[in-house]
Amino acid sequence: MIGLSRHFRDKTDEYFEFDVVTTSSPETVTFGMNRNPTYMTSFAQHVVEWGDGNTSYMGTSDISHSYSTAGTYTIRIWTREKSLNFYKFDLITSQNLPSLDLSFAKTMYRYYFQNGSSITYLKLPQEILTTNPLYLYVGFINFTNDSDILDFSSYFGLQSIFRLFGSSNVKRIVLPLVNNYASFQLTWYDDVVEAIGPNAGTPGNYEVDLDLMNISTTCRISAPVPAHPNNFNSINLPATAFSSAGITTFFISGSNCTTMDVSNVRWNQTSNIMQMYIINNRSLQNLTLASSPVSASGMFRDIVLYDCRFTNSTLDFSAYQLSQGSSLYVNSNYGENSNTHTVIFKASANTTLSQLYAKRGIFSNFNFTDIPNATDINDSYLEMSGNGMTAAQVNKILYDLDTISVSGYTGRQIFLSGNSAPDSSSGGYDGLTAKTNLITKGFTVYTA
Amino acid sequence: MEITSYEINGTTIYKTDNELYWRLVHDGRNILSLTESQDTIETIHTIFVARTEIECLDEIERLGLTFLEKPKIYENLVDSYLDNIHGDIDDIPDNNI
Secondary structure, three states, X not given: OOOXXXXXXXXXXXXXXXXXXXXXXXXXXXXXXXXXXXHOOOOOOEEEEOOOOOEEEOOXXXXXXXXXXXXXXXXXXXXXXXXEEEEEEXXXXXXXXXXXXXXXXXXXXXXXXXXXXXXXXXXXXXXXXXXXXXXEEEXXXXXXXXXXXXXXXXXXXXXXXXXXXXXXXXXXXXOOOOOOEEEEEEEOOXXXXXXXXXXXXXOOOOEEEOOOOOEEEEEEEEOOOOOOOOOOOEEEOOXXXXXXXXXXXXXXXXXXXXXXXXXXXXXXXXXXXXXXXXXXXXXXXEEEOOOOOOOOOOOEEEEXXXXXXXXXXXXXXXXXXXXXXXXXXXXXXXXXXXXXXXXXXXXXXXXXXXXEEOOOOOOOEEOHHXXXXXXXXXXXXXXXXXXXXXXHHHHHHHHHHHHHOOOOOOOOEXXXXXXXXXXXXXXXXXXXXXXXXXXXXXXXXXXX | OOEEEEEEOOEEEXXXXXXXEEEEEEOOOEEEEEEEEOOEEEEXXXXXXXXXXXXXXXXXXXXXXXXXXXXXXXXXXXXXXXXXXXXXXXXXXXXXX
């Protein structure tokens, strides 16, 4: 019933073409194929020419067409943009299309193929002739390519957002050594990919190796389901993974790494809204932070180390300048950071804390006096409850916060419940007086 | 549950005991916190306590209180779980078509 031929041609008449053969009159052919509306600026960008003189525009529902007489028809699908966006790409039942051969689509820059369970083979162009950022999004398609490698090593000169997930049987993804990855984003969802990077080597390591990647602006590697057995368990982040300009956003989530060294991450030298997220890495015990300042004048708006399992006794952020209105999260969900008791802020008069979350662990020691203006901000939210602190430790925190705090701000709150109640003398500090002082300065204070 | 008050230098401070109750702390306009806890809370703001959350919600509605803006961090943390599981790639800019 069906014969398949398909190709793209360059430039103005790139199209995707294949034949269908109908055997009855009339016969309706339905394709499990529809467009992804997110990236289509109008309804008419994917055009389907049915081969009998009729034309349709691909919508968000599966398309179908009724042929009045039996015969062989060449269906042509083309796009008015350098973008292929299929929210669903199954050719159902008898019109099965097992192979997705995009060898000639080399002027495209956005590939979006999702939900194509009948597609088992992906062949991409050997090179991409565009300077636009490359978006590659291939999800929930079960490739069984000839080899276990998806090789993008010849995709030079691109700034890329790169996403691939839900694709079985691909063991290695070779990334190009490009000039500048303005935004490198890799989402790793239930994949069995075992090596990724320019030097993607031996399968079996579940390793992301970003050596020589030259990433700038954003580096985001995300496995959305924490602790999934297929998540990566090793990541290599040498300085050469980042451009000389440095990045402003670093996001690693869901890995199975037990150790992680972020000390060589190159950060932007001037941005004051930098973000570092290391979250939901539920095997991560040992995190290596930088020990010397990572940015000349840049500052971090958010540092979020959440839902990990640190055994570090100290989380030392003395190399990371927190900005005004910054947020610092160092807690896990239910106290799994069983050994971390000390948080060290980089000494700075410029740091104000919108949020501090250090709760449900054994946190007890903070150098608040090194950030003397930390609470000079409305709605400052300092959450240190559930750490089982002694009265002496609670007293010291209240005393230090009282020392650095002034009146004139609203909505500030200090949470110290789940610890011993403050008293007037333990540790040599009068926690009760400090607490009263803080309340009269406008703080709401929660204690045992 | 008893809410007591005392004065320090002309400032009235309200204080809860540590009985398990729902506690609503607000400044007449914004909600500072709404929790069920045994915390001792001391504040210059208003404390409303109740056995049930719904009573606090009724009080919120009665006074027309609003929650402070949700910290963006929470949103990012939630996003991290949901990120792309269902194929949503909304964060990719669409300015190069």
